[in-house]
Amino acid sequence: MNIKRPEYLKFLLDWQDKQIIKVVSGIRRCGKSTLFDLFQEQLLAQNIQQEQIININFEDAEYENLCEYHALYKYVKDRMLPDKMNYIFLDEIQHVADYQKAVDSLFIKKNADVYITGSNAYFMSGELATLLSGRYIELKMLPLSFKEYTSAFPSIISKEELYRNYVYNSSFPYTVNLTDRRNIHAYLDGIYNTVVLNDIVTRKNIQDPSMLKSVLKYMFDNIGNLCTAKKIADTMTSAGRKISPRTVENYLDGILDSLLMYKVSRYDIKGKEYLKLQDKYYLADIGLRYYLLGTRNVDQGHILENIVYLELLRRGYQVYIGKAGNTEVDFVAQDYDGNTEYYQVSWSVHDESTLQRELKPLASINDHNLKVLLTMDNDPPISYNGIRQKYVLDWLLDK
Structure with missing residues (x-):
């Protein structure tokens, strides 16, 4: 089942034929290759x-001989039509040694529109970022939003049941095709x-994978809690x-580079400054938490909170604590124009003391920016000052 990803597809359509490299980054299996398929359908x-x-996917053994930039450049150049625009898709390009040299050589051709993907943060760092500075635009892709997930199921299923399945079964697109929990x-x-062994252990040359797994279990069990390296150690x-x-x-x-988790820094709202100590971490997919830890000690x-954080990222905000x-x-959410919104997240505020505790931080902010309290209480919208x-x-369904 190909689930439509309208916001991501719009991004590619908006940048089509513009003289800039389109980079799509995101954790493995979040739907980057399918997005390319959907976009190519639009082109046709x-x-x-x-x-x-x-179209070349470097996870396909058929293209293994192209994992060297000279060979890749020659292969693509030989297939380009000289008198028409050529749409070049290079999927999981981090497998190609010095791929940035091939990408840059293709980019400078007037009849080449170049699109690339990668499954980690570091593939767009270092030499590539330097070589292609100012020549690329990046789309940071995530697994399915709740809205995208619900589109794959009949409308007779309640939102509450869909949410339970969304967090428990995973938001990776392919899982909507799987009904058996074992599968x-x-x-x-x-x-x-794959992420741990290929994108963390190998990349960071980690000698004790079992210790890494222990740290991952700790991180998965402490999403939304303030963390420091010393506290974890x-x-x-x-x-x-x-x-x-x-x-x-x-x-x-390594965990952050693999896009398995995201770090959220703190921001002093009154002092208007970013704080360097004590960050929070959130998972790219909550289903992975249940996979690794089971259902014990579930907060x-x-x-x-994790789901709301990811949704704010999808909506284009820079997000801080x-x-x-x-x-x-x-969450303090800032858009590209510098507009700020404040979000408080609570499972339920039917208890009066909980409601007052959640309102207090928002009430202490004196500016006139949007302040929102998000809960699982299915009550009519209400305003408190x-x-x-x-x-x-x-809110997740944008209603």
Whole structure:
């Protein structure tokens, strides 16, 4: 089942034929290759000929001989039509040694429209970023949003049931085709081990994969909690697994580079400054948490917080944890124009003391920016002195 990804597809259509390299990054299996398929269908619908489309997926053994930039450049150049625009798709290009040289050589041709994907953050770092500075635009892709996920199922299924399946079964696109929990577990096992072994252990030259797994379990179990490398190292050491904060930092760099997790820094709302200490971490897919940890010690509030964080990323915001005096705002969301919105997330605020606790940080902010309290309470929208309370599933569905 190919689920439509309208926002991502619009991005590619908006940049079509513009003299800039289109880069799509995202964790493995989040749907980058399918997005290319959907976009190529759009190209054909525009009466662009199949011969104008050159598509290479470097995870296909058929193209293994092209994993060297001279060979790749020659292969593509020999297939380009001289008198028409050529649409060049290079999928999982991090497998090609020095690929940036081939990409740059293709980019400078007037009849080449170049699109590339990669499954980690570091493939767009270092030499490539330097060589192609100012020549590329990046689309950061995530697994399915809740809205995209619900589009794959009959409307008779309630939003609440769909949400439970969304977080428990995973938001990776292919899982909507799997109904058996054992098959979903096996599929997530493949993603997890590929990411850990290929994108973290190999890349960071980690000598103790079992320690990395222990750190990952800790991180998965502490989404939405303030973390430091020292705190993680102390926890591991107290459990009999001695590790230094420096080694933990190396592991965290690998985890973030693999796009398995995202780090969210803190922002002092009143002081208007970014804080360097104590970050929070959120998962690219909550289903991986259930895969690795099972259903024990599940904090549904933090899981909902994780879902809201990812949705804010999808909507194009820069996201921070807000410090408001002695209180904390779950998310400060800033758009590209510098507009700011504040979000507090709580599973339920039917208890009056919980409601007051969640409202307090937002109420302490004196500016007139949007302030929203998102909960799983399916109540009519209500306002508390300008703070809007919304049913989070409607918000996720953009209602």
